[in-house]
Amino acid sequence: MEKITKTMTCIVCPIGCSLTAVRDENGNVTVKGNSCPRGAKYATSELTNPVRTLTSVVRTENGDMLSVKTSEPIPKELVREAAKALAGVVVKTPVHIGDVIVKDILGTGSDIVATKNIP
Secondary structure, eight states, X not given: OOOEEEXXXXXXXXXXXXXXXXXXXXXXXXXXXXXXXXXXHHHHHHXXXXXXXOEEEEEETTSOEEXXXXXXXXXXXXXXXHXXXXXXXXXXXXXXXXXXXXXXXXXXXXXXXXXXXBO
């Protein structure tokens, strides 16, 4: 395993600490610059397994656009592919907040859920 150093701004809280995360050759991660343990957790995740919540829209059968999001963050490298997978989705109405629109998107274990009601 190679040594990796990454600098980033923490987005967990409003402080926005400047973080430096280093993964050594053995896979151990050290984080500097964080004001709280949440910053260290965030930096470690960004270095070892970055994830994102996808927000998007899908079309309904009556032509309205329905806002949706992933129920859990998905691997960052799959966000673009997941967005493309939603391009052809057409949802029957009515739709309620929290309804599952696509189950287990790309095998990630995360569902695509509605974030608004459409009668």
